Amino acid sequence: MSKPKKFDRNLIVIGAGAAGLVSAYIAAAVKAKVTLIEAGAMGGDCLNSGCVPSKALIKTARVAQQVRDAARFGVRLAAPQIDFPAVMAHVRKSIADIEPHDSVERYTDLGVEVLQGRAQLVDPWTVKIALNAGGAQTLTARAIIVATGAEPLVPPLPGLERVGYVTSDTLWERLANLQQVPDKFLVLGGGAIGCEMAQAFARLGSRVTLVEMADRLLPQEDSDVSDAVQRALSADGVTVLTAHQALAFDNNETQLTEAGSVRLRGPGGELELEFDHLLLALGRRARGSGFGLEELGIVEDGKLYTDPFLRTRYPHILAAGDLVGPYQFTHMASHQAWYAAVNGLFGDLKKFAVDYSLVPRAVFVEPEVASVGLNEQQAKERGIPYEVTRYGIDDLDRAIVDGAAQGFVKVLTAPGKDKILGVTIVGENAAELIAEFVLAMKHRLGLNKLLGTIHIYPTMAEANKYAAGNWKRAHAPEKLLRWLERFHRWRRGQ
Numbered sequence: 001m002s003k004p005k006k007f008d009r010n011l012i013v014i015g016a017g018a019a020g021l022v023s024a025y026i027a028a029a030v031k032a033k034v035t036l037i038e039a040g041a042m043g044g045d046c047l048n049s050g051c052v053p054s055k056a057l058i059k060t061a062r063v064a065q066q067v068r069d070a071a072r073f074g075v076r077l078a079a080p081q082i083d084f085p086a087v088m089a090h091v092r093k094s095i096a097d098i099e100p101h102d103s104v105e106r107y108t109d110l111g112v113e114v115l116q117g118r119a120q121l122v123d124p125w126t127v128k129i130a131l132n133a134g135g136a137q138t139l140t141a142r143a144i145i146v147a148t149g150a151e152p153l154v155p156p157l158p159g160l161e162r163v164g165y166v167t168s169d170t171l172w173e174r175l176a177n178l179q180q181v182p183d184k185f186l187v188l189g190g191g192a193i194g195c196e197m198a199q200a201f202a203r204l205g206s207r208v209t210l211v212e213m214a215d216r217l218l219p220q221e222d223s224d225v226s227d228a229v230q231r232a233l234s235a236d237g238v239t240v241l242t243a244h245q246a247l248a249f250d251n252n253e254t255q256l257t258e259a260g261s262v263r264l265r266g267p268g269g270e271l272e273l274e275f276d277h278l279l280l281a282l283g284r285r286a287r288g289s290g291f292g293l294e295e296l297g298i299v300e301d302g303k304l305y306t307d308p309f310l311r312t313r314y315p316h317i318l319a320a321g322d323l324v325g326p327y328q329f330t331h332m333a334s335h336q337a338w339y340a341a342v343n344g345l346f347g348d349l350k351k352f353a354v355d356y357s358l359v360p361r362a363v364f365v366e367p368e369v370a371s372v373g374l375n376e377q378q379a380k381e382r383g384i385p386y387e388v389t390r391y392g393i394d395d396l397d398r399a400i401v402d403g404a405a406q407g408f409v410k411v412l413t414a415p416g417k418d419k420i421l422g423v424t425i426v427g428e429n430a431a432e433l434i435a436e437f438v439l440a441m442k443h444r445l446g447l448n449k450l451l452g453t454i455h456i457y458p459t460m461a462e463a464n465k466y467a468a469g470n471w472k473r474a475h476a477p478e479k480l481l482r483w484l485e486r487f488h489r490w491r492r493g494q
C-alpha cells in the first residue's frame with residue numbers, strides 16, 4: 001500500500017504501559033493528535049503485575065522481618081502472623097491507589113484519545129483496533145509507536161506443562177486465591193524477579209528454594225554483590241542453589257497440579273525437590289508477534305530491529321520499552337518513550353539517538369543493590385582501565401544506629417582521576433543513594449566535587465561522601481604533604 005496523502009492521527013501508540021503512556025503524554029503535550037491503544041489494563045506490566053505488586057509484597061515482607069528483628073532494638077513482640085488475604089489486599093490497594101496515574105480519565109484529560117482494544121497493524125500506516133467493547137475501528141497515522149512490552153520466558157523443559165507453574169504475569173492471580181502463604185515455594189531463576197520474590201516469600205514464612213543456572217545470583221552484577229545477596233537470602237532462610245539446572249518436572253498425577261517435583265543437576269550430581277508452587281523467573285522476551293509486525297517484516301525470526309533512534313525498518317514506525325530492551329526497567333521505558341515520541345513526530349526535521357550511557361538500576365532485596373555506569377565485570381569485558389574505591393557501610397554511623405550496618409559503596413574511577421566510571425551500592429536505601437552519583441556522572445562532576453558538598457549527619461547518604469573521601473586519601477598529593485610537614489616543623493621552630 002502506498003503512503004496515504006492524509007492521516008487521521010499524528011501518532012498512534014500501541015500499548016499503555018510505561019513506554020506507551022509516556023509517549024502519548026509527550027505527543028499530547030506538544031499538541032499532536034494522538035491515540036493510545038491498550039488491549040488489557042492501563043498501566044501495563046509495571047502497575048498490574050510488575051513493580052507495583054512486587055514492591056507492595058516486599059514491603060509487607062520487610063515489616064514481618066522488622067517484627068522478628070524488633071528485640072534487637074529492645075522491643076519485644078510476638079512472632080509475626082501473616083494474614084495472607086490481608087497481605088494481598090494491601091497489594092491490590094497499592095495498585096488501586098496508583099491506578100489513577102495511568103487511567104483512561106487522566107490521559108483523556110491530558111488530550112490523549114484512549115481506545116481499549118487490540119491493535120493490529122494492517123499496513124505501515126493503518127492500525128485496526130478490535131475494541132474490547134465490541135466492534136472495530138481503523139485509523140491511519142503519520143507515525144506509530146509500538147510499545148507492547150515483554151512476556152515471561154517459559155523454556156521447553158520436560159514435564160513443565162504438567163505442573164501448574166506461575167510466572168510474574170500469573171503469580172498475582174494465583175496468590176489472590178490463597179488463604180495461606182505458600183509453603184514449599186520453588187523459584188527458578190536468580191535474577192531480579194527471582195531474588196526479590198524469594199526473599200519476600202521467605203520472610204512471609206514460605207520454605208523457599210531459589211535455583212539459578214549460573215554460578216551466582218544476579219550474574220549481571222559483580223561477584224561481591226552476588227555474594228552479599230546470597231548471604232542475605234540465606235540468612236532469611238532461602239535455600240540457594242546456584243550452578244543448578246532444571247532437567248525435568250513431574251507431578252505423579254494424571255492431571256495438571258500446582259504441586260510437583262523437579263529434578264536438578266548441580267555440581268554435586270542430581271537431586272529431586274518437591275514444591276507446592278513453582279515460579280518461573282527466567283527473563284522476559286519481546287512481545288512482538290500476532291499483531292502485524294512479522295507480516296511487515298519489522299519482526300524477523302522473533303527479533304525486532306530498531307536503529308539508535310528507535311525506528312524500525314519503516315522510519316515512521318518506532319518501538320519503545322521492554323519490546324526493544326536491552327534494559328527492561330520502567331524508567332528505561334519512559335526514557336525511550338521521549339526519544340520515540342520526539343523522533344516519531346519530528347524525526348524528519350531533527351532526530352535524537354537514545355542515550356544509554358547512564359542507566360541506573362536496582363534490585364529491591366534487603367540490603368538493596370543499586371548501580372549506575374560500569375561495574376567491574378563490564379569494565380574488564382570492555383577493556384576499560386579503572387581503579388576501585390570502596391567504603392564499607394558497616395562503618396557508617398547512621399547504618400549502625402539503624403541496625404543496617406552492612407553493604408558497601410564501590411566506585412570505579414578513571415586511573416589517577418576523580419572521574420566516575422560507575423558505582424555499585426549494596427545497603428539500605430541503595431536505590432535512593434545512587435541518585436547522587438547519577439547526577440554527578442550525568443553532569444561530569446568528579447569525586448572531588450562530591451566531597452565538597454555538605455551531607456547531613458547522620459544519614460545513609462554520607463556513605464557516598466565517605467567513599468569519595470577514601471578516594472581522596474588514596475590520591476593524596478604525597479609531595480605536597482611532605483612539604484607541608486617540613487613547613488609545620490619549621491613553624492614550630494624545630
Ligand SMILES: Cc1cc2nc3c(=O)[nH]c(=O)nc-3n(C[C@H](O)[C@H](O)[C@H](O)COP(=O)(O)OP(=O)(O)OC[C@H]3O[C@@H](n4cnc5c(N)ncnc54)[C@H](O)[C@@H]3O)c2cc1C
Pocket residue numbers: 014015016017018019020037038039040041042043044045046047049050051052054117118119120147148149150168169193287291320321322323327328329330331332333364
Ligand atoms: C515482577 C516484576 C517486577 C518488576 N520490578 C521493576 C522495578 O522495581 N523497577 C523497574 O524499573 N522495572 C521493574 N520491572 C520491569 C517493568 O515492569 C517493565 O520494564 C515495564 O513495565 C515495561 O513497560 P513497557 O511499557 O515497555 O511494557 P508493558 O508495561 O508490558 O506494556 C505493554 C502493554 O501493551 C499492551 N499490548 C500488547 N499488545 C497489544 C496490542 N496488540 N494491542 C494493544 N495493546 C497491546 C499490553 O497489554 C501491555 O499493557 C518489573 C517487572 C516484573 C515482571
Ligand SMILES: NC(=O)c1ccc[n+]([C@@H]2O[C@H](COP(=O)([O-])OP(=O)(O)OC[C@H]3O[C@@H](n4cnc5c(N)ncnc54)[C@H](O)[C@@H]3O)[C@@H](O)[C@H]2O)c1
Pocket residue numbers: 155188189190191192193194196211212213214217218219244245246280281282283284327328329361362363364
Ligand atoms: N528491580 C527491578 O528493576 C526489577 C525487578 C524485577 C524485574 N525486573 C526486570 O524484569 C526482567 C525480567 O526479570 P527476571 O528476573 O525474570 O530475568 P533476569 O534476566 O533478570 O534473570 C533471569 C535469571 O534466570 C537464570 N536462568 C535462565 N534460565 C535458567 C534455567 N533454565 N534454570 C535456572 N536459571 C535460569 C539466568 O541466569 C538469570 O540469572 C529483568 O530484565 C529486569 O529488568 C526489574
